[in-house]
Amino acid sequence: MADIRSIVILTGAGISAESGIDTFRDAGGLWEKHRVEDVATPEAFARNPALVQGFYDARRAALATVEPNAAHEALARLEREWPHELLLVTQNVDDLHERAGASSVLHMHGALRSALCGACGQRFPWEEPLSDAPPCSACGAPALRPDVVWFGEVPYQMDRIFAALAKADLFVSIGTSGAVYPAAGFVNEAAAHGARTLELNLERSEGSHWFDESRQGRAGELVPAWVEEMVG
Numbered sequence: 058m059a060d061i062r063s064i065v066i067l068t069g070a071g072i073s074a075e076s077g078i079d080t081f082r083d084a085g086g087l088w089e090k091h092r093v094e095d096v097a098t099p100e101a102f103a104r105n106p107a108l109v110q111g112f113y114d115a116r117r118a119a120l121a122t123v124e125p126n127a128a129h130e131a132l133a134r135l136e137r138e139w140p141h142e143l144l145l146v147t148q149n150v151d152d153l154h155e156r157a158g159a160s161s162v163l164h165m166h167g168a169l170r171s172a173l174c175g176a177c178g179q180r181f182p183w184e185e186p187l188s189d190a191p192p193c194s195a196c197g198a199p200a201l202r203p204d205v206v207w208f209g210e211v212p213y214q215m216d217r218i219f220a221a222l223a224k225a226d227l228f229v230s231i232g233t234s235g236a237v238y239p240a241a242g243f244v245n246e247a248a249a250h251g252a253r254t255l256e257l258n259l260e261r262s263e264g265s266h267w268f269d270e271s272r273q274g275r276a277g278e279l280v281p282a283w284v285e286e287m288v289g
């Protein structure tokens with residue numbers, strides 16, 4: 058690993074699967090129970106706010122019933138022990154990276170435990186349901202929505218992510234199907250700037266062919282083994 062200094066890691070729903078959180082596209086996943094266009098777009102929220110708020114209230118409440126797994130813990134260890142730059146980007150809206158001890162997690166698609174005011178744009182840490190339209194703590198309007206990036210909305214901190222990808226020596230994608238952009242294009246962005254690329258996923262993804270190396274298996278096994286290779 059002598060030639061590797063800066064690392065960018067991207068995680069997806071697969072890293073939380075062994076914690077009991079449904080992925081999106083696996084059998085029995087979230088998109089089998091809800092059509093994307095009915096619950097994960099601004100149009101869906103405008104059309105049926107109660108359905109969308111209920112979908113996210115249920116997922117926020119479920120966070121109390123799950124725990125981080127060995128993969129989350131291994132990435133927290135890497136963050137503690139890696140002596141050079143490391144950026145952990147997650148597409149996930151759960152808080153399992155943080156609860157495993159990761160201290161600097163970039164939630165490019167927002168977070169269940171955050172609320173966004175549609176009236177004044179303020180964000181707040183949030184634990185409670187939003188279905189009963191609580192007033193915004195800043196402006197008082199009953200306009201709070203999940204602080205989550207829906208399809209058609211702009212992911213958070215894209216400049217920071219692209220700057221890190223341009224400097225990365227290694228890009229690692231963990232537990233994602235490579236189905237959604239711009240996240241699915243990060244491997245190409247990193248490789249175009251000379252990074253080595255590694256995929257750790259249960260099965261081959263839509264983007265596996267872009268990676269220098271793709272390992273198949275459960276994140277709970279592959280991620281601790283990879284972290285041991287890096288810092289052991």
Ligand code: BV8
Pocket residue numbers: 068069070071072074075080081082083086097148149150166205206207208209210211212215231232233234235236237238239240257258259260261262274275276277
């Ligand atoms: C944007 C938050 C402009 C919400 C999410 C046509 C072509 C190309 C693009 C588009 C297009 N039409 C529209 C677009 C853009 C669109 C898009 O990509 N659509 C797709 C469907 C084609 N994207 C957007 O709208 C994005 N915004 O483009 O803005 C822009 C662009 C660039 C720069 C600035 C602005 C916004 C998209 C964000 C949507 N919000 N999540 C919520 O959580 O409810 S997306 C959601 O799905 C995830 O966050 C993630 O990003 C995405 C994919 O999910 P995964 O995490 O990968 O999960 P999945 O179930 O799919 O896969 C799980 C994987 O884990 C599997 O591979 C499985 O094998 C593996 N696995 C399972 N178990 C395990 C495991 N691996 C290891 N161990 C295990 N145990």
